[in-house]
Amino acid sequence: MTELSLAYIFKQQQLLVDEHFQLPQVEKLNSDISFYSSDQVIARDLHIEEAIPEGYQLVPIRQLISQWSRVQFEQASRAVQLLEWRRNHKFCSHCGTETEAHASQYAMICPACNYHQYPRVQPCVITIITRGKDEILLAKNAKNQSKMYGLIAGFVEVGETLEQAVERETMEEIGLNLTNIQYLASQPWPFPSNLMIAFKAEYASGDIVLQQDEISDAQFFKFDALPEIPFAGSIAHAMIQHVIHNTPMPD
Template sequence: MLYELGNHRIELPGQAPKSTPDDRLLLWQDGELVSPDDDWVQRRSDWSSDALVDEEFIGLLDGHAYYTAQLNGAQDFPRLGLRDIGLRSETAFMLAARARGLLDWRRQHRFCGQCGQPTQAMTGESAMVCEPCQLRFYPRVSPCVIVLITRGPEVLLAQGTRHRSANWYSTLAGFVETGESLEQAVHREIREEVGVEVTNLRYQGSQTWPFPHQLMLGFWADYAGGDIRPEPGEIADARWFHLDELPEFPPSFSIAGYMIDSYRRFWASA
């Protein structure tokens, strides 16, 4: 769900270009982006190679090569969280999400899960390989459905137990199980989380969500019946809200906020 895609040229070739001092770097420390000048991107020429650990090629943005790495040592720099990046730029959020995913994958696949031997990075693609087993390990992507349930000028929003302190309501979401289609996952998750039935699913778009490695696939769905029954331990509250009286909800850089805003515009123009 990159709405800025028309403003940029983004390429993800498997083969990294030859390194230059003009390369852009996304540097991480304790799960956040290092930002000494309140900027989310650094120049390679400003950092020594000794300062970088687990370097990975991200891709090309407008012809410039972007890399990511962990910062070596316990230096104390200002930092930015991933959500801070999302509020600045969707393109920056996409690159930071890819960078975070690549580093997490590299850290979590240093050894083969089948035989326990060390893995090696492959040339030409993002993959770790176990030479004895010839198994390849690729960066993990976990598909999730995220759904805005609509009933005319009303939407059903919920507050998760883990996010109650933020005091906002959002759309419903859940992981796609092995063997499920996206549509099956929508019906199951909605039934489990709030006890209602839906119909007329309309795909709205997708967004990478690196907390830690989700791919969110968004839908609008019409309410078909049933009383709201929040899932104990998962949903603190769920209710219908009129589009003119919406509660606090996620920012528009997130697919949840985007779908709510889009439906509000759609209904206003109907």
């Protein structure tokens, strides 16, 4: 009898699920990436010639955040990041030889020079800024066509501490100085392979000056008069709820 495995089958940033947002079960192929082997879970891309099975649909991963538990979403995050890494490391970055997958580790090995290429995670800081006892800073991304406002976020640069990245991103994007920077939590974020590291901070000084190519608007909003904010399940949403309603941050 053929053994079936739970499968994360992706087409770009969309995942194959049924009408109840449950994963399919498929026969394992040699090209699949296996992980959580004790639970028989695999991950692979939807092949070009494959039709979407009856009763299944491709759903954007972001949409599943509100449908799944945190553990389920983190497994999907790991799957899509591993596939992206494997897709982008088919050849050795040192000598150009075609690489081979390690039998038991997440590593692509060069048979010519033995260079090991491991998955890379890009650290990003995301910060909720308070002013007084009842205001938070929310900003609108210049590339976002919706009405949603979010938090200040950006990549950590080489040689920076996380706190320095918080200060720099805030100054660059909205021109404000901060004080009392404190770590809150973190969340894997597979768009494409990020680790979101959450901080809270207090407004210290300065006037809002927008980095026009990044931010189209930024304002301090009263707790009881917020615009549209990020969806539940995102770390930004959890941060806002934590500050306004004193709810705990995810572990």
